[in-house]
Amino acid sequence: FFFQTDVEICLIDGSCKSPVGSFWNGNNTIYVLQKAQHHEKSDPEEDSNPGDALDASELVPKEGAGPVALPVTRARQLNSLYAMVQNPNMTHLKIRQLVALPPLWIRCDGSDPQHTYWLGAEPLKAGPKITGISLYTVTCNGPTADKTCFANLEELKTEHKMRHHSSTVMTKGFAQYELLRTLSAEDTIGGSESNIYVDMTWNTVDKILETPPLTSAATLNIMLASGDPGSPVYRVYRELQFLLALAEGLKTGVTEWPEPLESESAVELVQEFLTDLKRKMAGYFTSGNGNETEKIKSDTAAVDSSMTSIFGERDLDFAEQLWCKMRSKCVSSYQEVVECLTLIIKSLARGDIQPWIHQGSSSLLSKLVQQSYHGKIETVSLSGIAPIQMLLEVGLDKMKKDYVNFFTGKLSNSRSCLLFQDYFISTSVDLQEQVHRVQKLHHMLEIMVSSTVFLHLKHENLYLLTQICMKYYKENPLNEKHVFQLPIRPALVKNFYQDGHPEIWKVDISSGHGQKEVKTTWQVSTNPPFEHMTSNSAGLFLDSTVKGNHEEIMYFITLAQCSQVHFV
Secondary structure, eight states, rough: ETTTTTTEEEEEEETTTTEEEEEEOOOOEEEEEEEEEOTTOOOOOHOTTTTSSOGGOOOOOOOOOOOOOOHHHHHHHHHHHHHHOOOOOGGGGOOOOOOOOOOOEEHHHHHHHHOEEEEEEEEETTTTEEEEEEEEEEEEEEEEEOOGGOOOHHHHHHHHHHHHTSSEEEEEEEEEEEEEEOOOOGGTTTTTTEEEEEEEEEEOSSSSTOOOOOOSSSEEEEEOOOOOOSTTTTHHHHHHHHHHHHHHHHHHHHHOOOOOOOSSSSSHHHHHHHHHHHHHHHTTOTTOOTTTOOOOOOOOHHHHHHGHHHHOOOOOOOHHHHHHHHEEEEEEESHHHHHHHHHHHHHHTTTOOOOOOOTTTTTTHHHHHHHTTTOOOOOOSSTTTTHHHHHHHHHHHHHHHHHHHHHHTOSSSSHHHHHIIIITTTTSSOOHHHHHHHHHHHHHHHHHHHHTTOOOOOOHHHHHHHHHHHHHHHHHHOOTTTTTEEOGGGGGGHHHHTOOOSSSSEEEEEEEEEEGGGEEEEEEEESSHHHHHHHHTOOOOSSSSEEETTEEEEEEEEEEEEEEEOHH
């Protein structure tokens, strides 16, 4: 909704992240005022009239560029207008029925000497009656590495007491530390990031920038994007990409084949594999030969010994070994897939081989192997999309078993195991949905492995984290930008933060109770604390500065204060 052509009003409800949530935790629904950004072919004079009543159904955020702030003088004028229409003593306005509006927050451009970036107002109520209003001012300076610019905690507390005529105050601390941040090489243009950080809160703050005590409440926040080459499960990720390429080919009819990595073709490798199996059946190898029972670790573990402790060992059946051989040699065309499958089906039909298959395998190739035990297999057409589907089914079966092998160690609860089996490895849905669920499993795997390898989380923490991920992914589509939250004991990550610099450090000084509660917030942060600061001052902010032989962190300094006016 446009107000007087220069102001855009947005209604932010509980389903959206509040832009003022870091320093205000009041009503879920708020009005946010910012500078109007008119779109082409739209005339705000035609769409709205300054005298029109505000219809909440019309107040929706606009799509497009980031928000733009209003001049501070304009913001103060709007804040005053809001306060006037909420004041029951303003009878000359002839408001028929006074209704308490949602709180108002106005984005400011920081052009005043105090560098004000937010102004806010919130009605105070006694039942349906409006009895006063809380007014908020949020300023921000920096970035700076000069700690002499930092506030003194005792001075902040004294100023709060004088402003609000309080005899006692309470303090509450908050700190956020970054534990891990990586950029996926697969998606550097898109800026796909992995980020693990810990939020800590505690009561009774003694000094500015104090290290959180071990009695703090701590929450681990995990946002991981797949595809980081430094990840211990990167090879599993590459295997998944091949599976996804097959699934996309099945859906669209066009498969993007990878470039062959070696001179030996997948067809030659499969032929050698079948010949070995035939020789074993003919008795060329004795039972004491170590090659007779080919006990292979999961494909990734066989290549990377660091994976052994993650996946452990398991026996791969005939179909899974074929998948590994065809994938490792990068089967690079549709014709190669057809030739490989033709060789296999002919060997089964002639009885040259009777390989071992996992019980419960659901792929067509596994069924053909089982039929070969009885001396006859059904005729299979290897035209159209059938070969791609056959290979996809084999890979899907194999990767599901890999993930099951990992997660069953984390799911000691039988009910959780049933949920895992009923949803994540179910074969009652179509192939595309099965692939989508395997993608969810891989994202969960990335989270668990990173938490194990980098954070050294214990079994009880990993079990709870697995539950949290499973619950989310049973109800939601794949979302690698989702932040998974895990409550932990600070002692588990103390080595990461006790000697480090916080990304955010904040102290809340409060007094009073209920609607009479008033709060002063002082905060430092390595990043601009408000979205409209970056849009107004793009490129001006730095993360750190070098002083002498060491790097000093640069912080933005934010101060949020409030005052209350009671209507008489």
